[in-house]
Amino acid sequence: MKTFLKNIAICAALTLSAMLGGCQADMDTPALVVPEASMQANISIADLKQLASQASSDENFALLMLDREKGYVNAADLNKSEETQMSALKAGISPNLADHYIIKGRVISSDASGNIYQALYIQDGTDAITLSVRKLSMYNDYRVGQEIVLDVTGLYLGKYAGLIQIGGLGDYNGTYQVSFMSAEDFSAHSQKNGLPDQEVQYINFGQQRPADGLYCTVMTPGQLPTTTEGVLEMSSQLVEFRNVSFVDGGELPFSEYQSSGVNRTITDGVSSVIVRTSGYSTFYNQIVPEGVGTVRGLLSYFNGTWQLLLRSSRDVIFDSKGTRQDPYTIEEALELQGETSGWVKGYIVGSVKTGVSAVTDNDQIIWGSDAELDNNVVIAPAADCKDYNLCMVVSLNQGSALRSQVNLLDNPGVYGQLLNVSGRFAEIYGMGGVTPESGAASEFELEAGGGTVTPPSSSMGSGTEEDPYSIYYIQQTAASDTQADVWVEGYIVGYINGGSLDSGAQWSNVMVSDDTSGDGYNNNNIILGATPTANAFANAIPVKLRANTAARTTLGLRANPNAYLNHVKLKGNINKGYGTRILDQVSEFIILN
Numbered sequence: 031m032k033t034f035l036k037n038i039a040i041c042a043a044l045t046l047s048a049m050l051g052g053c054q055a056d057m058d059t060p061a062l063v064v065p066e067a068s069m070q071a072n073i074s075i076a077d078l079k080q081l082a083s084q085a086s087s088d089e090n091f092a093l094l095m096l097d098r099e100k101g102y103v104n105a106a107d108l109n110k111s112e113e114t115q116m117s118a119l120k121a122g123i124s125p126n127l128a129d130h131y132i133i134k135g136r137v138i139s140s141d142a143s144g145n146i147y148q149a150l151y152i153q154d155g156t157d158a159i160t161l162s163v164r165k166l167s168m169y170n171d172y173r174v175g176q177e178i179v180l181d182v183t184g185l186y187l188g189k190y191a192g193l194i195q196i197g198g199l200g201d202y203n204g205t206y207q208v209s210f211m212s213a214e215d216f217s218a219h220s221q222k223n224g225l226p227d228q229e230v231q232y233i234n235f236g237q238q239r240p241a242d243g244l245y246c247t248v249m250t251p252g253q254l255p256t257t258t259e260g261v262l263e264m265s266s267q268l269v270e271f272r273n274v275s276f277v278d279g280g281e282l283p284f285s286e287y288q289s290s291g292v293n294r295t296i297t298d299g300v301s302s303v304i305v306r307t308s309g310y311s312t313f314y315n316q317i318v319p320e321g322v323g324t325v326r327g328l329l330s331y332f333n334g335t336w337q338l339l340l341r342s343s344r345d346v347i348f349d350s351k352g353t354r355q356d357p358y359t360i361e362e363a364l365e366l367q368g369e370t371s372g373w374v375k376g377y378i379v380g381s382v383k384t385g386v387s388a389v390t391d392n393d394q395i396i397w398g399s400d401a402e403l404d405n406n407v408v409i410a411p412a413a414d415c416k417d418y419n420l421c422m423v424v425s426l427n428q429g430s431a432l433r434s435q436v437n438l439l440d441n442p443g444v445y446g447q448l449l450n451v452s453g454r455f456a457e458i459y460g461m462g463g464v465t466p467e468s469g470a471a472s473e474f475e476l477e478a479g480g481g482t483v484t485p486p487s488s489s490m491g492s493g494t495e496e497d498p499y500s501i502y503y504i505q506q507t508a509a510s511d512t513q514a515d516v517w518v519e520g521y522i523v524g525y526i527n528g529g530s531l532d533s534g535a536q537w538s539n540v541m542v543s544d545d546t547s548g549d550g551y552n553n554n555n556i557i558l559g560a561t562p563t564a565n566a567f568a569n570a571i572p573v574k575l576r577a578n579t580a581a582r583t584t585l586g587l588r589a590n591p592n593a594y595l596n597h598v599k600l601k602g603n604i605n606k607g608y609g610t611r612i613l614d615q616v617s618e619f620i621i622l623n
Contacts, residue, residue, distance in 0.1 A: 067179040067223035069127065071134035072098070076156035076263075078133055079194050082187050083262050089333065090207035092188040092199050096122040097129040105186065105199055105206040123183055130183035134223065135159070136244055137176045138268040139328055142169040143342040145311035148210055149195075151266050151328050152178055155241040158266040160330075162190070162197030164210035174341075175226035175244055181219045185211055193265055193331045232270070232371075232454050234427075234467055246270050246326060248371075248454065248467045252301035254329075254336050261331055269338070270326035272371055272467055273354070273452055274298045276305075280320030284343075285309045294318055296325050296338075298472070306330075306337045313343040322355075323348030324371055354475070357450050360411040360422055364462040366455050374422065374464055375450040376409030381438050382423060388460030389418050399445035401438035406458070409449055423458040424451055430469025435568035436476065440561055443502030444568055448477040476568060493517055495620075498599050501560050501571045504611050513604040518573075518613050519622075522596050523559035525587050526572055527551045531608040537565040539587045539594035553586020558613065562595045572612045573600060581616045597622040 085093055085102065093102040100122050124130070135152030150161040150172060161180070172178065186199050188208040200209025211219075231240050235249035246268045255264055277295040285292040289309030295302050305325065307314060324347040327338040340346065352358050352372025363374040384402040386394045395408055397416045405428070410421045426433035432451070436444055451474040453466035466473045491499040498517035507513075528534040528551070535557065554577070559570040575582040581600070585593050602616035 064225055065222040067134075067177075067221035069132050069179045069181060069221055071132050071154075071179060072128070073131055073133055074156040075133055075135055075152070075154045075159050078131065078182065078187065079157055079159060079262055082189070082194050083258070086188070087258075088189065089192045090189055090202065090205050092186045092206045092208045094199075095131055095182050095185055095187055097124040097126075097183055098131060099124065099129060102187070105188075127181070130181050132179065132181050132183075133159075134177060134179040136227070137172050137174055137178060138244060140169045140174055140341045141167065143312045143340075145308050145313075145340055145342070146328070147308065147310075150178075151268070152180075153245070153267065155239050157263060158268070160193060160195035160266045161216070162195050162208060162210045163213060163216045164198075165213040165216065172222075173226040173228075175228035177223040177227075179221045179223055185215065185219060191332045192261075192334060194262065195266075232456070232465075244268070248272060250298055250301065250467070251296070251303040252298070254301075254303060264329055265331045267329050268326065269329050270324060270371075271296060271298070271303070271338075272324045273322055273373075273473070274325055275322050276318040276320070277302070279318050281317070283315050283317055284340075285311065285314035287314065289314075293337075300472075304335065304337050306339060311340075313340075316343060319346060319348035321348055322353045354450065354452070360409065360420065360462075363422060363455050363464070364420075367462050368456055371452070371454040373450055373452045374409075374455070375448055376411060376422065377413040377415070378407050378436070378438070378444055378447055378449050379410040379413065379415060379421065380408045380445075382406050382408065382459050386459060389423075390460065392416055392418050394418070395421075399438050399442035401442075404433060404437035404439040407436055407438060407444075407449070409451075409464075413446055418461055422462040422464055424449065424453070424464045425458055425466065427466060427469030430466075431471040431566060432466060432469030432474050435566040436474065440563065441569040443500075443505055443560070444476060450475040450477065491519070495599065495601070501558060501569065504571050504604055504613060507604055507611055511604065512606075515601060516604060517599055517601050518558065519599050520558035520560060520570075520597075521562040521564065522556050522585060522587070522593055522598060523562065523564045523570060524557040524594075525551055526555050526557065526608065531567065531572065531610060535567070539591040541588060551588060553582050553588050553590075556585055556587065556593075558598075558600065562597075567610065572608050572610065573602070573616055574607060574612060574614045576602075576615045576617050579617050581619050585616075585619060 092105040094105055095102050135154040137150055138153050139146050139151035148164055150168060182196060185196055186208050187196050190207045195208050197208045198211035200207045230244045230246050232246050232248055235247055235253045239245055248270045255261055274296040285307040286309050291306045291308050293304045293306050296305055326345045327340045330337045330339050354373050357373035357375040360376045380395050380397040381401040381403055383394050383396055395418055405426050407424050408421050409424055426437050451464055453464040456465055457463055490503040491497050493499045493516035495517045498519040501520050524537040526534045527536050554575055556573050557570050558573045564570045587594060599620040600616045601618035602613045605612055605614040
């Protein structure tokens, strides 16, 4: 409006002074110019990185890229004089642009905070790579999500301190390496294509990368590769670590004023990774947060060590909500769909029916324990909720502890229990959903539902020889509840080696050691499963076999490995042991198969 009034005033002044016939302010919005690259990519980032890796295994080297017929010239084979290098360029490079090495990728970095210095990171559907460019404030021209087409011919490809990148030629102590290309070279060799697309797809480590669009790999510090091939594949990638904490969180700043960089460490309690922050960044003096949260950034590799580079402080996502100790409610998590990840807790109330691709009706969910699929459960804010709009679907990762212990098809006893689970909040089956990173045991907790909901009575039994209890009945008995001389039915699916339930459980009939005096197991227990495929204590219980009885000598797996997977009825006492509910002092048994 101010511009409009200013234009009117100018017109009025011109009319009075020059007696002009009129003046009209141009109020049309300028047409949006969408850049369109004329170059076409002819090699993937992954293949280009492989070419460099195969050329040399040195920590520092530089290849002068010619064309796809002549390949490259190692800078170590060139005279240092600029004239010799330019002669090699003129003699070696085809004038036909289609013969050049050309890649494309979307920008995944930003130097707006000052923590990424004179570099662009780009990714395609195969890999990611660092472009070293002597230019500041590149975020103004190259936003996150902007696709760039880059003619690599005439530039240098190689390593600096072990990281493969594209740039100009550098020389350190007589050794050639990739350094910064000039801003003019980058401009001459690159074209923008289309407008930035900033929508990010989150994929798990090892999962197929999307062919187009931005993606971020969700992984744990322990999954950071150490092999040459793994380092090549993951370097320069955008990654996210969930459920991690900063060592010395709440005490130290990210960096020190105007330092070249300070290392801080994040850990998931098992493994760790360095977070390196420049003392010139806008957030260098912020205190690293305490607690548990999510940290994302760009994976760099420096002299044999992984480093995570934050693009800004917004890559550190810590909140009092969404932790294991303080999970989101279902309602809160539904409001955060597509925005974040974290822990959420709800009652297991059912699962999506087979054949359903998008839930649009309550009848498309099986509200109960009689599941048809093992790849999902539905959690709700209340145990008696049957409104899909108020619920979330939890994806159960194939082959994970989460699937084996939580799916209702194999574990009807978890129906009604509280599930506290960590993952990315995103739509599944057209509903609000939770997608765990890997489904590992560290990513979920099962809690008793307070007796609000129990499995159907038909699956519980009455404890007699004719109608034995199921293992689910024993699991839901109170800690103070002891019952003598009851019958239980199940399958022998393993044994416990030593005194620890977690580390000692062996889900097979294979002995840990042939030394009966040293491996902690001598036919004194078995694991009884609800099904012959049970492989977790969500659907199995420990059973202690009374000494000097036929039960021990017949069912103990050390002496009788063929008893493995036998369908049996056992008579004993419901008690407490191994820190959980067990069947104790088994004295009688019936083998059903």
